[in-house]
Amino acid sequence: MSTQGQGLRELLRAEMSWRNAAMGLLTVTAVLAVLKAVLPVSAEAMALLGLGHLLTAAPLAVFGSLYTFHHFRRTAGIKRWGLSASGIASALLLGLLISTGIALAVLGPATSRAGIAAAHMVMGLSVVGLVVLHVVLAARREGAAPRFASYRRVGLAGLLLAAVLVGGGSVLDLTDPRKSPAAPQTADYGQSYGPHPFKPSQTETSTGGFVHPDYIATSVECGACHQAIFEQWRESMHGQAAADPTYVKNITFLVENKGMEAARYCEGCHAPVALLTGELSEGGDHGGTAGTPAFHEGVGCLSCHGTKDMVHLKGVGSYMLDADDGMAPLPVPGGKTIRRAMILADIESHKEAMNQPVLSSPALCAGCHEQFMDRDMNDWGWVKMQADYSSWLESPFSGQHDHRFAVDQAMPCQSCHMPLVRAEDPSANADGMVMSHRFPGANTAIPHVLGFEEQERIVREFLQAGRMRVSIDPVEQRSAAEETTFVDPRLRRGSDAPALVYNGEKVELQISVANIGVGHAFPGGTTDLNEAWLAVTVRDGSGRLVAETGAIDGEGYVDEEATFYKSVPIDREGREVWRHDLFNMVGEAYRRTIPAGGADVVSFAFDVPHWAKGPLTVTASLNYRKLNKRYSSWSLGSEVALPVTEVARDVQTLSVKSRPAVFAGGNQDKEALD
Structure with a gap:
């Protein structure tokens, strides 16, 4: 036999082996895909079927491409239109x-993959149908029956592999340690607040007990795929909820005064990992302890994405966490890599697990942005504290309250605090946008202290986005000729009453501060610590200061005579609870906030000096500083200067004139005086 003939035979044998491998892999891959689509199996089994499909599809791409290329080179001269057409169509669809x-594997969980996934499924079914047709036509051409028998064994092998994968997944699901409570991280775990592992926090878990740290401290693992979102979250107040130096100061103060078990009250919202793993008992570490998983995790990915339902809407960590999140590494060598591969192989199940309906509901926010304290903590009685969710419920933005001003549609918390931003992330929508995980709110202090310049900038812009409005009512001042004219000033036309004031006269301004866009009362959150106030300055034409309120002195304290929007909690002796040591709080001595759609009117009076030159410029500013000076000096150090943000302002210009003398005897008396 010639060398050329021998080479052709070897090439033909290679082609047949590639064909058999490709046909076998196509059969197995198709079986796994169909079973994955129709079987009601556990999430673990679904992920293993997806992984099996992915692992058999990869060599199918190799052997299918090799066979198609060499088969077409060998049969290019055969003139059989039906056979050629089915072969060409099969090859094109296989490509x-x-x-x-490949696109699905590369895109991962991107929203845009939905259309590709549908096309992939249709093409897969079409390829199988066309290959069967091509085999039948080829057999007829050779005058023989189609040789499907050789593929039966392969099909049975595919079913056997599927059975193994489903069985393995079911075993993993049934024996998953996440479905049973874990042991607490501290020995002799105390329950002095009652027979419940997490009290006085309101948090619950699906198992009714503790969770292993590997199952909830996973934000870094999430960041391996979701890098853009991870970087946003890392600088947010969720990411820094436990590492926030003011929180570290307060939680340490609480533990020193009330014991480690009392820390559970705070840690359900600031450090869920410490609470849920059973660290918060004598001998354990609270979330503010540097270097611990809870410290680095803060309010991590699974604190929200692992929440399946709300326990109630009163807050203090009132969420139900399901530890079966599908993110924990498998308890085998290389378990972390296998878990990640399973996620990528079954993205839809991962998306479903991580995107529970409660995640888009404002009720989720109530779990930590409502707050109360009862007798267990303050040894007094039930006291309401933070009320952002209930404040939103009462606002026009909730759609559940009578509108006090026009709102086109209900706006949940996420509309403002998770705006769409552009990011290169696998979860981005078709426009390349994700919901911001910076959670912009009103905390400029911690980004400033920690050096997170981008976070600080975004929060400052959020505060200055026009949701609050300051308006100085126009001054209606009587002229000299009107001094003896008894006319109701409300009946005067504006054109008859210019913005005119006189030297030596007292002027009273009415300044309106309106909440036109904040979805809850302003300010929100920790109103005992937040510092919002109205600052007013009056300067004459030469720039000299005429009057002022709300200035900051050289030590960083705001003028005590200013109008503040805040609350003042008190203890049972009537003393101010100024360190945020809320376990001493029994009520409030003062509260002044502005509800959504509401306004506050402030009077400001000043005397126009004889030396003042016109025009007078009146500037009214609504200023905001996260953390008042007294508290920040205690928690951060007196040397720390925190930024002040001008949320809104209004300016009015007043003309100044010297008041003309008015003589009872008219011009004769004036001439006599002259």
Whole structure:
């Protein structure tokens, strides 16, 4: 036999082996895909079927491409239109099937993959149908029956593999340690607040007990795929909830005064990992302890994405966490890599697990942005504290309250605090946008202290986005000729009453501060610590200060005579609870906030000096500083200067004139005086 003939035979044998491998892999891959689509199996089994499909599809792409290329080179001269057409169509669709499969693997959980996934499924079914047709036509051409028998064993092997994967997944699901309570991280775990592992926090878990740290301290693992979102979250107040130096100061103060078990009250919202793993008992570490998983995790990914329902809407960590999140590494060598591969192989199940309906509901926010304290903590009685969710419920933005001003549609918390931003992330929508995980609110202090310049900038812009409005009512001042004219000033036309004031006269301004866009009362959150106030300055034409309120002195304290929007909690002796040591709080001595759609009117009076030159410029500013000076000096140090943000302002200009003398005897008396 010639060398050329021998080479052709070897090439033909290679082609047949590639064909058999490709046909076998196509059969197994198709079986796994169909079973994954129709079987009601556990999430673990679903992920293993997806992984099996992915692992068999990869060599299918190789052997299918090799066989198609060499088969077409060998049969290019055969003139049989039906056979050729089915072969060409099979080859083209196989190429598209491989391309869409690669696209799905590369895109991961991107929203845009939905259309590709549908196309991939249709092409897969079409390829199987066309290959069967091509085999039948080829057999007829050779005058023989189609040789499907050789593929039966492969099909049975595919079913056997599927059974193994489903069985393995079911075993993993049934024996998953996440479905049973874990042991607490501290020995002799105390329950002095009652027979419940997490009290006085209101948090619950699906198992009714503790969770292993590996199952909830996973934000870094999430960041391996979701890098853009991870970087946003890392600088947010959720990411820094436990590492926040003011929180570290307060939680340490609480533990020193009330014991480690009392820390559970705070840690359900600031350090869920410490609470849920059973660290918060004598001998354990609270979330403010540097270097611990809870410290680095803060309010991590699974604190929200692992929440399946709300326990109630009164707050203090009132969420139900399901530890079965599908993110923990498998308890085998290389378990972390296998878990990640399972996620990528079954993205839809991962998306479903991480995107529970409660995640888009404002009720989720109530879990930590409502707050109360009862007798267990303050040894007094029930006291309401933070009320951002209930304040939103009472606002026009909730759609559940009578509108006090026009709102086109209900706006949940996420509309403002998780705006769409552009990011290169696999979860981005078709426009390349994700919901911001910076959670912009009103905390400029901690980004400033920690050096997170981008976070500080975004929060400052959020505060200055026009949701609050300051308006100085126009001054209606009587002229000299009107001094003896008894006319109701409300009946005067504006054009008859210019903005005119006189030297030596007292002027009273009415300044309106309106909440036109904040979805809850302003300020919100920790109103005992937040410092919002109205600052007013009056300067004459030469720039000299005429009057002022709300200035900051050289030590960083705001003028005590200013109008403040805040609350003042008190203890049972009537003393101010100024360190945020809320376990001493029994009520409030003062509260002044502005509800959504509401306004506050402030009077400001000043005397126009004889030396003042016109015009007078009146500037009214609504200023905001996260953390008042007294508290920040205690928690951060007196040397720390925190930024002040001008939330809104209004300016009015007043003309100044010297008041003309008015003589009872008219011009004769004036001439006599002259």
